[in-house]
Amino acid sequence: xxxxxxxxxxxxxGGLIIIGILFIAFFGLRxxxxxxxxNGHRPPPPGTxxxxxxxxxxxxxxxxxxxxxxxxxxxxxxxxxxxPIGNHEKSLKGLNNEYFPESDGAVLDVVxxxxxxxxxxxxxxxxxxxxxxx
Amino acid sequence: xxxxxLTQVINYGPPLVALILFLGALGLPVGASAVLIxxxxxxxxxxxxxxxxxxxxxxxxxxxxxxxxGMGHFAKDAVQKKFGKSSAWRSARTAFQNSAGAAIFFTRxxxxxxxxxxxxxxxxSGYKFPRFMAYDIAGxxxxxxxxxxxxxxxxxxxxLVSDFLSNFGGLIxxxxxxxxxxxxxxxxxxxxxxxxxxx
Numbered sequence: 001x002x003x004x005x006x007x008x009x010x011x012x013x014g015g016l017i018i019i020g021i022l023f024i025a026f027f028g029l030r031x032x033x034x035x036x037x038x039n040g041h042r043p044p045p046p047g048t049x050x051x052x053x054x055x056x057x058x059x060x061x062x063x064x065x066x067x068x069x070x071x072x073x074x075x076x077x078x079x080x081x082x083x084p085i086g087n088h089e090k091s092l093k094g095l096n097n098e099y100f101p102e103s104d105g106a107v108l109d110v111v112x113x114x115x116x117x118x119x120x121x122x123x124x125x126x127x128x129x130x131x132x133x134x
Numbered sequence: 135x136x137x138x139x140l141t142q143v144i145n146y147g148p149p150l151v152a153l154i155l156f157l158g159a160l161g162l163p164v165g166a167s168a169v170l171i172x173x174x175x176x177x178x179x180x181x182x183x184x185x186x187x188x189x190x191x192x193x194x195x196x197x198x199x200x201x202x203x204g205m206g207h208f209a210k211d212a213v214q215k216k217f218g219k220s221s222a223w224r225s226a227r228t229a230f231q232n233s234a235g236a237a238i239f240f241t242r243x244x245x246x247x248x249x250x251x252x253x254x255x256x257x258x259s260g261y262k263f264p265r266f267m268a269y270d271i272a273g274x275x276x277x278x279x280x281x282x283x284x285x286x287x288x289x290x291x292x293x294l295v296s297d298f299l300s301n302f303g304g305l306i307x308x309x310x311x312x313x314x315x316x317x318x319x320x321x322x323x324x325x326x327x328x329x330x331x332x333x
Contacts, residue, residue, distance in 0.1 A: 009322060016315030023308025031305050034298040041294055043287040050179070055290045059137035064144045068179045068290065091141040 051119055053112040058093040058105075065111060071118045079114035080107060139164065140172060148173075148187040152194030159198020161250040166195075167281055167303075168296045174285025175292035184286060188278050195242075195274045196267075199253055203266055206257025213258050227259045234261050235269050242273025243280060245307050 044050075049070045056065060062084075066073040077084045082099055090098070096107040143150050151173045158166025170191065177184035217223035230237065234256060241249040256266050281299065285292045 006322070006326075010319070013315045013319040013322065016311050017319065020308050020310070020312025020315055023304060023311060025308075027301050027304030027308055030301040031298065034294070034301050038294045038298050041288070041291050044289055044291075048289075050290050052290070057137070059140045061141060061144055064176075064179075064181060067181060089141075089145045091137070093137070094141075 053115050056092075056108065056112055056115070058096070058108050059091045061089060061091055062095075062111070063088050065115070069115050069118075071115055075118055076111055076114050079110050079117075136165070139169065143169060143173060144176065144181060147182050148190045151182075151187050152190035154194070155191045156194035156198040159195045159249070159253075160202055167246055167277075167300065170278065170281045171285035171292050171296045171299070174282035174287075175289050176285075177282075178286045178289040184282070188282055191282070192274055192278050195277070196270060199242075199249075199270050199274070200267075202250055202253035203257040203263065206254035206259075207263075208257075209254075210258045210260065230255055230259055231261065235265070238266060238269035239273040239276075242270065243277035244303065245310060246277075246303060247307050 050068050053069075062073055062076050065071070066076060073084060073088075077087070080095070080099070082095065087095060092107045092111060096103075096105065100106040139154065143154070151169060154164050154169045155166050157164050158169075173182055173187050173191065174184070176182045177187060213223075237252050238256060241252045284295045284299075288295050
C-alpha cells in the first residue's frame with residue numbers, strides 16, 4: 001500500500017473508533033434504560049386475557065382490541081356511538097380524525113373506559129393487596 | 135416504526151408481514167424487526183396464524199436477500215473496474231471471504247443494520263451463491279424464531295422487547311466498529327514501527 005494513503009487510512013480507522021465509541025455510549029445508555037423498563041416484566045401465562053387498558057394504542061383497530069381483550073365489538077362501537085359498518089379496519093386514530101376531529105384522543109379514552117366497564121370486578125382473593133379475612 | 139404499518143398488519147396479516155420483511159431485506163426503513171416481534175405478539179393474541187406468518191415472513195426475507203445479493207453480483211464488474219487495482223479493496227475482499235459465513239449469519243439477526251452492505255459485498259466479491267444461501271437461511275430462521283418467538287412469549291408487552299432488542303443491536307454494532315477500528319489501527323501502527331526498525 002502506498003505511503004500516500006497512510007494518513008487517510010489512519011483517519012478512516014480513527015473515525016471508525018470514534019463512531020464505535022459514540023454508538024457504544026448512545027445505544028449502551030438506551031439499552032440500559034430499555035432493560036430497566038423491561039426488567040420485572042414476565043411473559044404472561046398462556047391463555048391469559050389482556051386486561052391492562054394502558055396497553056391500548058391508537059394504531060389498534062376495534063376488531064383487534066375486541067379479540068385481545070375478549071370484549072364484543074358491539075360494546076365498543078356502541079360506546080363510541082358509531083356504526084361498525086366500514087369501520088372494522090380503521091385505527092382508533094383514524095376513527096378519531098373522522099368522527100371526533102375536534103377532540104384529540106377522545107376515541108382512545110372512550111374505548112379504554114368501555115373495556116374497563118366490561119371487565120369483571122377483581123376478586124377479593126386475586127391479588128397480594130387483598131385484605132385478610134377478619 | 136410507522137403505526138400505519140402496524141394497523142395494516144392487523145388487517146392484512148401474514149402476506150403483509152412477508153412484504154415488509156422483503157422490503158426490509160432490500161434496505162427500506164420499514165422497521166422489519168419490530169414488525170416481526172409485533173407479528174409474534176399478534177399471533178399469541180389470536181390475530182395472526184403464527185406458522186403461516188413465520189413461513190411467509192422467511193420467504194419474504196430470503197427473497198429480499200437474494201435480490202440484494204444479485205445487485206452486488208451484477209455490480210461486480212463495475213466495482214472491479216473502479217477498485218480492482220486497489221490493494222485496500224483486495225485485502226477487504228479477502229478478509230470478507232475469510233469470515234463471510236459468520237458475517238452473513240450474524241447480520242441476519244444480531245447486527246441487522248449491516249445486513250444490506252454484507253449482501254452487496256457478498257454478491258460483489260464473487261462469494262458462492264449456494265454458500266450464501268445456506269448461511270442466509272440459517273440466520274433468517276434464527277431471526278424469525280427468536281424475534282417472533284419473543285413477541286409471541288411477551289404478547290401485549292412486545293414494545294418493551296422491541297425497544298430493548300433494537301438498542302442492543304446498536305450497541306453490538308458500536309462494539310464491532312470500535313473493535314475492528316482498533317484492530318486495524320494497531321495493525322497499521324505495528325507495520326509502521328517494523329518498517330522504521332528495518333530502515
